Amino acid sequence: MLSNILSYLQLAVAYVRLNLNAHLEYRGAFITQVGAMILNNTIWIVFWCLFFTRFPVLRGWTIQDVITLWAITSAGFGLAHAIYGNAWSLTNLIVLGQLDVWMSYPRTLLPHLLLGQMNATSWGDLLFGYGVYVFFVKPDIVHFGTFAVLTISTAALFVGFSVLTGSLSFYLGNSEGLTQQWRNSLITFSTYPPTLFEGWVKVLLYTLIPAGFVSYLPVAALQKVSLIQTLLAVFGSSLVLFIGVGVFYYGVRRYSSGNLMDMRG
Incomplete structure (x- = not known):
């Protein structure tokens, strides 16, 4: 088991x-895309900062809590799709019959795919998430370590949801x-304080649209450095x-081959 995990980690790094x-x-295009995503996220942070200058507390949430929310969501989403980018393109790969190429490899299909x-652009989300958390929240080593663990947890959720x-x-x-x-719904609900939602909407946030595991639980875990909240997330x-x-x-089992004969190098 350990050797398989190490082997897969080596494959992932490669x-x-x-x-x-x-x-x-295409360095210029890459930097532009990363910078544009950082700018897009920064505009939302500016919006929330302006909002909290007028309303210092939103149902118990402060500006620091909302920044933490945006940081964990952005960093998790960025980590997920910066590494596992094909998760976002899975629909097209299936519809166009392009899974054939990946089925020809000896590795397990989904992790390799x-x-x-x-x-x-996901690199912009990842850099923004860690940057804004360190700059605004100024965490100690315990909070930063918890944030890193929750980033990986959130990334796993985004990968699973994309799949x-x-x-x-x-x-x-x-x-x-x-x-x-469906994906946009998860992202949208994950970037708003969950205290804004009540009743059946809150039920949806832990089931059909699992934003509660992206937003409320990780933020609550960071607020209290709670092991229980972290484990629940x-x-x-x-x-x-x-x-x-x-x-x-x-x-x-239902997949229809696209009869592709090429191999990826």
């Missing part, structure tokens, strides 16, 4: 290096519209990842 080098072949591409929603194409045909709407993320993997492999 893919990240190769994909990053490929993007850096997800590493195949890198989302350039889950992307795998709908196995069952519904071209589900790109539904997939994008990790459990929720692991569950979403497990469901996504299960839906993908069950859907592979």
Whole structure:
């Protein structure tokens, strides 16, 4: 088991290096995309700062809590899709019959497939998340360590959710519209304080749109440095990842080959 994990980590590092080098072949475009994403996220932080100058507390949440919320969401999303970029493109890969290439490799299909591409703008999210957390919150070593763990947990949730929603194409045909709407809902709800939502909406935040494991639990864990809240966040993320993997492999049985004969080097 340990040797398999180490082998996969080596594969992941190799893919990240190769994909990053490929993007850096067009260094100007890569830097522009990263910078544009950082700027986009910064505008939202400015909005919230202006909001809290007028309303210092929002149902118990302060500006520091909202910045932490944005930091953990951005860093988790960025880490997920900077490494596993094909998770975001899974719908098209299925619809166009392009899984054939990945099925020809000796490695396990899904882990290898997800590493195949890198989302350039996600590096902007990752850098923004860590940068804004360190600059505004100024965490001590314990808070920063907890933040790093929760970033990985959130990244696992985003990967699992992207796989889950992307795998709908196995069952519904071209589900790109539904997939994008569902993913955007998760991102949107994850960037607003959960105290704004009540009743059945809050139930959705821990089930159909699992934003509670991205927003409320990680922020609560960082507020109190709570091991229980951290473990609950990790459990929720692991569950979403497990469901996504299960839906993908069950859907592979229904996959129609695109009869692609080329190999990736």
